[in-house]
Structure formats: C-alpha cells, structure tokens
Amino acid sequence: MPGKIYSLIIFLTLFWIYCLYVGFKNHKKTFTPVDFFIYGRNIPSWVYVTVATGTIFSCWIFFVQPSLMLLNGFPYASTSLSVVGISLVGLLFLKKQWMLSKKFGFVTPAEMFSTYFKSDLIRILIVVIGVGFAIPFIAMQLSLAGIMLSIVTDNMIGSGSASLLLGCIIVVYLCLSGIRSLIFIDTLNFLLTIFGIIALGFVVYDLVGGWNLLNESLSRISNIKESLFNIKESYNSYLTVPGTIKMVEILDSDLNYGGIWTSSMILTFVLAISGIIISPSFSMLVFSSREVKSIGTQHVWFSSFLIGFILIFFTSAIGIGSIFLGSNEVVNQTGNNISNVLPGNISPDNLGGLVPHIINVIGEYSPLFFGLLLICGIASVQSASIIYISTSALLTRDVLKKFFIQNMNGNEQIFSFRIILMVLFIFSLILSIQSPNSVFDLGSFALGIACQMFVPLLAICYFPWFTKNGVALGIVVGIITVFFTEQIGQVMFGNLINWEKWPLTIHSAFWGVLFNFISAVVISFITQDTKENNHKSKIHEFFSDHRNLSMSRRSLKPSAWIVTVAWIFFSIGPGLLIGNQMFGNPNNVESWSFGMPSIWVWQIIFWLLGVVLVWFLAFKMGMSTPSDKTIISQSEDVGGRS
Numbered sequence: 209m210p211g212k213i214y215s216l217i218i219f220l221t222l223f224w225i226y227c228l229y230v231g232f233k234n235h236k237k238t239f240t241p242v243d244f245f246i247y248g249r250n251i252p253s254w255v256y257v258t259v260a261t262g263t264i265f266s267c268w269i270f271f272v273q274p275s276l277m278l279l280n281g282f283p284y285a286s287t288s289l290s291v292v293g294i295s296l297v298g299l300l301f302l303k304k305q306w307m308l309s310k311k312f313g314f315v316t317p318a319e320m321f322s323t324y325f326k327s328d329l330i331r332i333l334i335v336v337i338g339v340g341f342a343i344p345f346i347a348m349q350l351s352l353a354g355i356m357l358s359i360v361t362d363n364m365i366g367s368g369s370a371s372l373l374l375g376c377i378i379v380v381y382l383c384l385s386g387i388r389s390l391i392f393i394d395t396l397n398f399l400l401t402i403f404g405i406i407a408l409g410f411v412v413y414d415l416v417g418g419w420n421l422l423n424e425s426l427s428r429i430s431n432i433k434e435s436l437f438n439i440k441e442s443y444n445s446y447l448t449v450p451g452t453i454k455m456v457e458i459l460d461s462d463l464n465y466g467g468i469w470t471s472s473m474i475l476t477f478v479l480a481i482s483g484i485i486i487s488p489s490f491s492m493l494v495f496s497s498r499e500v501k502s503i504g505t506q507h508v509w510f511s512s513f514l515i516g517f518i519l520i521f522f523t524s525a526i527g528i529g530s531i532f533l534g535s536n537e538v539v540n541q542t543g544n545n546i547s548n549v550l551p552g553n554i555s556p557d558n559l560g561g562l563v564p565h566i567i568n569v570i571g572e573y574s575p576l577f578f579g580l581l582l583i584c585g586i587a588s589v590q591s592a593s594i595i596y597i598s599t600s601a602l603l604t605r606d607v608l609k610k611f612f613i614q615n616m617n618g619n620e621q622i623f624s625f626r627i628i629l630m631v632l633f634i635f636s637l638i639l640s641i642q643s644p645n646s647v648f649d650l651g652s653f654a655l656g657i658a659c660q661m662f663v664p665l666l667a668i669c670y671f672p673w674f675t676k677n678g679v680a681l682g683i684v685v686g687i688i689t690v691f692f693t694e695q696i697g698q699v700m701f702g703n704l705i706n707w708e709k710w711p712l713t714i715h716s717a718f719w720g721v722l723f724n725f726i727s728a729v730v731i732s733f734i735t736q737d738t739k740e741n742n743h744k745s746k747i748h749e750f751f752s753d754h755r756n757l758s759m760s761r762r763s764l765k766p767s768a769w770i771v772t773v774a775w776i777f778f779s780i781g782p783g784l785l786i787g788n789q790m791f792g793n794p795n796n797v798e799s800w801s802f803g804m805p806s807i808w809v810w811q812i813i814f815w816l817l818g819v820v821l822v823w824f825l826a827f828k829m830g831m832s833t834p835s836d837k838t839i840i841s842q843s844e845d846v847g848g849r850s
Contacts (some may be wrong), residue, residue, distance in 0.1 A: 215576055330680055413525055480718070483654075646695065
C-alpha cells in the first residue's frame with residue numbers, strides 16, 4: 209500500500225475524531241432551541257467572522273473557482289471581485305436583519321418575514337427558498353468531497369461511498385450539539401482551508417516554473433486559434449473579456465457548456481454568488497452574532513481583503529497555471545504546455561477533479577504534505593455546516609411546529625431537528641450520486657434559488673409598499689424563471705425552450721430576480737392595503753429610530769452611491785472591457801506594463817479600491833456599526849409564544 213494511503217488514513221482519522229469529540233463534549237450543554245440553533249445570539253466576533261467567511265467561500269474557492277478559471281481563463285477570474293460584491297450586498301441587508309432578530313426574537317428568517325407580512329404563505333415560500341438552496345448546494349459539496357477521496361485513493365474508495373462517509377460525520381456532530389459544534393470545528397476548518405489554498409498556489413507556481421514563466425506562457429495561450437472548449441471563441445478570450453452581451457451559440461449540444469464570460473455574465477454571476485449571503489441559511493448565522501460590528505469586520509477584512517488576496521494571487525495561480533501542467537489537450541497538442549503532471553482530460557469534462565489531481569501529484573513525493581492538504585480539502589467542504597443546521601431549523605420551526613405540532617417544547621424541537629437533518633442529508637446524498645457530471649450545475653442552480661431572497665429583503669429593509677401578495681407572487685415567478693434559465697430546465701423541458709442556459713450570457717440568478725422584482729412591483733401597486741401598511745410601518749419606524757445617519761454622513765450619501773455604482777461599472781460591469789488592454793496587448797508579453805496580463809492588473813487595482821469602498825460604507829457610512837440607541841429585546845424566542 210502506498211505511503212500516501214497510510215497518510216490519508218491517519219490524517220482523516222485524527223481529524224474526524226476531533227470533530228466527533230467536539231460534538232460529544234458539547235452535547236449536554238444545549239438546553240433551548242435558541243441555544244441549539246443560534247447559540248443564544250451570543251456567538252463571539254472571532255467565531256462569526258471565521259464561520260461566516262468559511263460558509264461563503266470555502267468550498268467554492270477551494271474546488272469550484274480554480275476549476276472554472278482553468279476552463280475560462282481571466283474573464284472568469286474577474287468574478288474574484290465577488291469578494292467585494294458579496295460584501296456590498298451584505299451591507300444592504302445583514303445589519304437590519306440582525307437588528308430585527310435582536311428586537312423581536314426571531315430565530316429563523318421565515319419567522320421574521322411571516323411576522324412582517326402577517327402571511328403563512330410567505331413563511332412557506334421562504335422555507336422553499338431555503339430548502340431549494342440547501343439541498344443542491346450540499347449535494348455539490350458532497351460530490352466534490354467524493355470526487356476528491358476517489359481520486360486521491362486511486363479509486364480504492366468510490367465517490368459515492370466517500371460522500372456518504374463525510375456526510376455521516378457532519379450529521380453526527382451537528383445532531384449532538386447543533387451550532388455549538390461549529391465554534392471550534394468550523395474555525396479550524398476555515399484556517400485549514402486558507403492554508404490549503406495558499407499551499408496549493410505555491411505548489412502550482414513551482415510546477416510551472418515560477419511567476420515569470422507563468423506570465424510568459426500566458427502570452428502564448430492567447431494566440432491559439434482553436435475554439436475555447438465548446439463555444440465560438442478562440443483562446444484569445446482566455447486573456448480578454450469577449451464583449452458585453454452575446455447570443456449563446458454552442459458548438460456541440462452533447463458537450464459541456466460553461467458560459468461565455470462577457471461583462472454581463474461576470475456581473476450577474478457575482479450577483480449569483482451573493483445569493484449565499486442573502487440565503488435563509490446565512491440569515492440564521494447573522495442572528496447568532498453577539499454584536500453587529502463583527503458583520504462589518506467580516507465584510508472588510510476577511511471577505512474583501514483576505515479572501516480577495518487569496519483569490520487573485522493563489523486561486524488564480526491554481527486554476528490558470530494548471531492549463532500548462534497537461535490538463536488541457538488543446539494546449540498540449542500545440543506544444544504550449546510546460547509539463548504533463550496532470551491528466552489531459554480534466555478540461556473541459558472533469559473539472560471537479562482538478563484540485564484533487566494536484567493533491568495527488570504531491571502524494572507521490574511527500575505523503576505527510578499530501579495528508580495535510582487532503583484534510584484542508586475536507587475542511588473546506590465541512591465549512592458550510594451552518595447550511596445543514598439552518599435548513600433543518602427552518603423545517604422544524606416553520607413547518608412542523610407551525611402547522612402540525614404547535615405545542616412542541618424545546619426538547620421536542622431539537623429531536624425533530626435531528627430527524628429532519630438526517631432526511632435532508634439523505635436527499636442531498638441521493639442528488640449528489642445521481643448528478644456526478646453536473647456538480648457545478650448544482651451549485652449554480654442553488655445560487656439562483658437563493659437570490660430570490662433579494663426582493664423580500666428589499667421589502668422588509670427598505671420598501672414598505674411591497675405587499676405580501678406582490679412578494680409571494682414574485683418569489684414564485686423568480687423560482688420558475690431560474691428553472692427555465694438553468695441547466696435543469698434544459699433537461700426537464702428539452703426542445704420546449706429555444707434558448708440555452710444563461711440566455712444572452714446573463715446568469716439565471718439575475719433573470720430570476722428581474723422577473724421576481726417586476727412581478728412584485730406590479731402586484732404590490734394593485735394590492736395596496738392600508739391596514740397591512742400600518743402594520744409594516746412599525747418595523748420601518750424601528751429602523752428610523754436606530755439609524756446612524758449624522759449630518760456628515762447625509763452629505764456623503766450621494767457621493768457614496770456614485771462611487772459604488774462607478775466601482776461596479778468598471779470592475780465587474782461593461783467598464784471591465786477597458787482592462788483588456790489598458791496595461792498591454794494580451795498577445796505581446798513585451799508590452800505588459802507590470803509583466804502580467806492587463807486584465808489581471810485591472811483586477812488587482814479594483815480589488816484594492818473595493819476594499820477601501822467596503823470599509824468606507826461599513827464604518828464611515830455606518831452600514832455595519834452599532835446603533836447609538838440600545839436595542840431592547842421584546843423576546844428571546846418569538847416562536848415560543850405559540
């Protein structure tokens with residue numbers, strides 16, 4: 209048996225023993241549902257920032273982001289600026305959700321929206337969004353973990369068996385102590401994930417011969433005349449954004465389609481990734497935070513700065529550098545590869561195996577380092593455990609307790625949560641096994657569903673004239689639109705629809721939000737009700753009473769809007785096209801001002817500007833700072849009243 213297998217067994221055993229130990233150690237410390245689901249709203253700041261950052265980025269930046277960078281090049285790498293985009297969306301909604309939970313005792317976002325709209329239909333639709341996001345997203349994570357363990361064990365462990373094993377470990381420690389498990393487990397997971405990405409980045413830099421050789425090789429890639437995987441774009445589009453909006457034209461309908469990464473695709477995909485932070489799952493993590501200031505700290509220093517730095521300099525190296533390591537047959541055949549340490553069939557058909565294959569290469573030379581990187585990969589998958597907790601809590605409190613067993617006590621809620629958690633895992637596992645070749649489509653669909661929270665959040669945070677009928681219809685229309693503009697729609701409806709997924713190179717999340725918003729606005733104008741508006745006005749009066757908007761901040765507000773819109777336009781919008789050649793011709797390495805592709809320099813500049821922008825909005829404009837007035841809680845658990 210190879211030394212790397214012994215290393216794998218030892219590292220996995222020790223890591224999972226630690227996870228189970230934490231679960232058992234905290235088992236008897238949980239007493240109430242508020243404790244079990246959201247830690248009594250008392251999670252320390254250092255826990256919130258690590259768990260929140262891990263939940264948003266870990267699995268995505270460890271497996272998905274480098275794989276799609278390998279396939280699509282620097283245009284897709286522009287989505288690295290989603291670290292700022294996500295923070296901007298979070299600044300709009302998270303503080304106000306935290307305030308409402310603190311004031312009224314909401315444990316789940318479905319309770320919050322149903323109370324605001326006085327509508328059980330809204331409650332059910334929020335649960336539908338939560339489940340529609342969680343199951344495919346968890347399935348994606350289980351699939352990636354299964355693929356990794358299958359590859360690194362040289363198929364000694366099947367991908368399905370590996371997914372089952374990992375999922376069982378997660379379910380056990382979450383069932384034992386709920387969110388308390390995450391304090392020590394997910395904090396460690398976050399640190400391991402960050403270490404793993406940085407380490408893999410240095411490994412790829414070494415394998416391609418260093419920074420200078422990587423950039424020199426990139427200049428040759430853009431001159432390859434063959435089609436870029438399955439679209440009518442040459443490899444020139446590997447280093448330049450190919451326009452704004454385009455008609456989708458696939459060369460072979462039987463092959464994978466990964467998108468044409470125009471500026472409209474980049475912008476709307478950043479919106480899609482923001483679906484994680486506005487999902488019902490993430491809202492419950494926000495409710496658990498002890499203080500609102502930790503939300504701003506997470507946005508500025510962990511999301512925008514730290515993860516942005518890692519994505520731009522290390523994840524980009526892993527994804528784009530791997531094209532020279534044998535993973536792309538077109539590059540290999542044209543003689544532009546540097547080595548063949550990776551299998552030639554990774555791009556475009558087996559993208560999920562990119563990072564596992566790199567880890568496998570390390571296993572041939574350093575079993576201990578191999579074992580550590582393997583644990584980093586497992587940790588990245590486990591980092592989103594809050595999604596399991598929050599979705600199970602939604603189903604327990606907002607379906608089972610609300611409509612079937614209304615007199616459930618705390619112990620019965622926790623017991624029901626454990627049963628539902630196992631059922632949720634089983635459904636996710638089945639989906640992961642049934643969709644081994646659609647792992648990224650699962651993630652994309654999940655993000656599109658989560659983004660349908662955008663309109664109800666606008667309603668509760670900013671626009672009191674949105675009615676319950678308008679918001680309810682908008683959510684339904686938005687979800688249906690996501691189905692019709694995603695890969696699942698292509699499978700379900702076949703020739704009944706005349707467009708490919710992501711029509712006009714616009715992500716399904718945007719199409720869903722667009723039709724969601726239009727429907728909500730139209731129906732809200734028709735169904736205005738004075739009694740309903742008076743009830744909702746109490747929430748907005750609460751926001752007004754606790755608003756931190758001094759005279760200096762009011763004077764800066766127009767400037768803040770202008771700067772934010774300008775940043776979006778030039779960083780991830782149509783203005784991004786300027787960055788194609790601002791710092792040199794992509795085809796001529798001698799013209800590169802900083803010795804690297806112009807689009808890469810453009811990303812670095814707007815990442816740094818984005819960090820400053822988020823800091824300005826979060827702290828100087830008060831969008832993530834504590835209110836001057838103390839919030840007096842009316843209830844610890846609003847659901848305890850029924």
